Amino acid sequence: MLRESLRELDDVVLVHSCPTAEDAIFGAELRALAAARRIHLIERFTTGRGRLTVDDIVAAVPDLAERSAWACGPAPMLDALEQHYRESGMADRLRTERFRAAPVVTGVGGSVTFTRTRTSVHTDGATSVLDAGEAAGVLMPSGCRMGVCFGCVVPLHRGAVRDLRNGDLTTAADSGDGVLVQTCVSAAAGACEIAL
Numbered sequence: 001m002l003r004e005s006l007r008e009l010d011d012v013v014l015v016h017s018c019p020t021a022e023d024a025i026f027g028a029e030l031r032a033l034a035a036a037r038r039i040h041l042i043e044r045f046t047t048g049r050g051r052l053t054v055d056d057i058v059a060a061v062p063d064l065a066e067r068s069a070w071a072c073g074p075a076p077m078l079d080a081l082e083q084h085y086r087e088s089g090m091a092d093r094l095r096t097e098r099f100r101a102a103p104v105v106t107g108v109g110g111s112v113t114f115t116r117t118r119t120s121v122h123t124d125g126a127t128s129v130l131d132a133g134e135a136a137g138v139l140m141p142s143g144c145r146m147g148v149c150f151g152c153v154v155p156l157h158r159g160a161v162r163d164l165r166n167g168d169l170t171t172a173a174d175s176g177d178g179v180l181v182q183t184c185v186s187a188a189a190g191a192c193e194i195a196l
């Protein structure tokens, strides 16, 4: 959104929060924009400091009430932000984008086996492979969790997954297929094996 709109904007403050500097998706690009004085970038790393709160945002951006705001992130943070804007009588100044892809298709689900960690879980057709893996304790690569950044892409070893956004099936007959899937927007469609 920022890339598309920056030409028309001359006063942008971006508050970005993630565990460490290395975890920042598009971090290098954002820091370059800040160095060129195209945006004012405020980075907050949650490792050791805890999650970003509404109070943190209000403190970091003193003129927040005079700005239009776009917020994207996990549901509890967005719920708190929406409450803050509602109670401050400026709900029309906030637009939010939920961190999860909205599933429009539910498939049959099935067992997901993570071959390297030898972990297997049974999932329903609405649970992403990313969520299923994390719930089972598998260290899953991830980023935006909404199908944008491709930070969660891993090889599908065998079986089928369904894209939660449009229902498209991706299948792999053998581990040599080289098929990759975005785990944050894919759910098992029958038994499948993920190379993690």
Ligand code: FES
Pocket: 141, 142, 143, 144, 145, 146, 147, 148, 149, 150, 151, 152, 153, 182, 183, 184, 185
């Ligand atoms: S985590 Fe960004 S596309 Fe899956």
